[in-house]
Amino acid sequence: xxxxxxxxxxxxxxYRPEQDQEPFYQTFxxxxxDDWSVLQGLQYIKDDLDSSLSFRWSCRMxxxxxxxxxxxxxxxxxxxxFLRHYxxxxxxxxxxxxxxxxxxxxxxxxxxxxxxEGIKPYIIPREPRTLEQGEYLQTPAQRDQYEQYSSCINxxxxxxxxxxxxxxxxxxGPAALALLHRYNADSxxxxxxxxxxxxxxxxxxxxxxxxxxxxxxxxxxVDPAHAINQNKVNxxxxxxxxxxxxxxxxAAK
Amino acid sequence: MSARKPxxxxxxxxxxxxxxFMRYMVREASAVFLAIYAVILLAGVFRLSQGAAAYEAxxxxxxxxxxxxxxxxxxxxxxxxxxxxWKVMPKTMPMLHVGGRRIPEMALSAVGWAATLAASLVxxxxxxxLS
Numbered sequence: 001x002x003x004x005x006x007x008x009x010x011x012x013x014x015y016r017p018e019q020d021q022e023p024f025y026q027t028f029x030x031x032x033x034d035d036w037s038v039l040q041g042l043q044y045i046k047d048d049l050d051s052s053l054s055f056r057w058s059c060r061m062x063x064x065x066x067x068x069x070x071x072x073x074x075x076x077x078x079x080x081x082f083l084r085h086y087x088x089x090x091x092x093x094x095x096x097x098x099x100x101x102x103x104x105x106x107x108x109x110x111x112x113x114x115x116x117e118g119i120k121p122y123i124i125p126r127e128p129r130t131l132e133q134g135e136y137l138q139t140p141a142q143r144d145q146y147e148q149y150s151s152c153i154n155x156x157x158x159x160x161x162x163x164x165x166x167x168x169x170x171x172x173g174p175a176a177l178a179l180l181h182r183y184n185a186d187s188x189x190x191x192x193x194x195x196x197x198x199x200x201x202x203x204x205x206x207x208x209x210x211x212x213x214x215x216x217x218x219x220x221x222v223d224p225a226h227a228i229n230q231n232k233v234n235x236x237x238x239x240x241x242x243x244x245x246x247x248x249x250x251a252a253k
Numbered sequence: 254m255s256a257r258k259p260x261x262x263x264x265x266x267x268x269x270x271x272x273x274f275m276r277y278m279v280r281e282a283s284a285v286f287l288a289i290y291a292v293i294l295l296a297g298v299f300r301l302s303q304g305a306a307a308y309e310a311x312x313x314x315x316x317x318x319x320x321x322x323x324x325x326x327x328x329x330x331x332x333x334x335x336x337x338x339w340k341v342m343p344k345t346m347p348m349l350h351v352g353g354r355r356i357p358e359m360a361l362s363a364v365g366w367a368a369t370l371a372a373s374l375v376x377x378x379x380x381x382x383l384s
Contacts, residue, residue, distance in 0.1 A: 163268070211273075
């Protein structure tokens with residue numbers, strides 16, 4: 001802590017439901033070291049300046065996906081964004097866009113959790129293998145088809161980057177559709193039919209306008225825009241009844 | 254009673270909040286210029302079907318300074334449209350692997366840009382040669 005020589009102004013969007021009608025910015029002066037993340041700045045505020053500030057965080061290393069905030073208007077993880085990159089200017093921290101604000105930087109994610117369950121995020125084999133049949137085998141090439149989509153940490157930066165989700169909250173959205181594709185693209189899974197209703201719906205892949213900002217802000221390289229737009233092709237083939245001939249091993253219900 | 258009182262923010266002016274969204278809006282709006290240009294071309298084909306005099310009148314209308322200004326602007330806007338079209342095109346394709354390595358999106362876009370440029374040059378040379 002010896003090199004806490006610089007002080008940055010952090011403007012935090014506050015909203016305390018029991019007393020505020022609408023959110024407002026509150027400015028804090030935070031002394032920081034070179035290696036301090038925005039999350040550490042928020043922790044300093046909570047520990048030393050104002051204990052009423054509410055925000056989510058956990059792992060501090062871009063794995064848990066809890067600390068997504070709007071940082072100077074861009075959806076970022078607080079733990080992998082550094083204060084030194086904003087100094088000597090002030091930095092604005094707000095709750096993720098397109099979600100209702102519960103309190104300060106905490107947003108309501110009930111809607112996403114429901115959608116995540118709705119895509120059946122688990123492997124659906126046509127016939128479950130018995131123990132005698134042994135494990136599912138997969139080549140590295142088959143794994144490459146879904147591996148990047150499996151890196152999602154549910155941080156919801158992509159939803160905060162998606163105006164379509166803000167304008168049409170019914171939209172299944174980037175992360176849920178990317179995870180849907182993660183299972184559909186897995187050679188061990190034959191669950192297209194079980195998930196097709198979500199894909200083909202108007203609020204499924206067709207709500208996406210390929211703005212592409214979701215893939216830009218993703219901290220894990222998942223590229224949800226790619227997952228969604230590949231499935232516009234699949235959805236079209238499904239509509240014309242062609243897809244079932246292209247699926248490698250038939251489909252499972 | 255629940256103490257929850259979620260605050261929902263307005264989406265008004267969403268596309269002005271981020272340069273990324275502004276570029277998206279320009280990309281979508283560029284299709285309008287493409288459509289107008291296509292209509293003008295179709296009108297030319299229609300006038301051609303009506304005989305030489307009608308076609309000459311259509312050609313004369315294109316020499317109007319306003320028409321020339323429009324085509325100048327449309328050329329720039331359509332060039333941007335083509336650039337963005339190929340830039341996002343790889344997102345709609347399945348993953349392609351060659352020799353165990355994934356073909357990068359930029360390589361796919363570059364092929365598209367090169368093809369557009371080559372096709373435009375061929376059309377330009379053909380039309381120049383005919384007139």
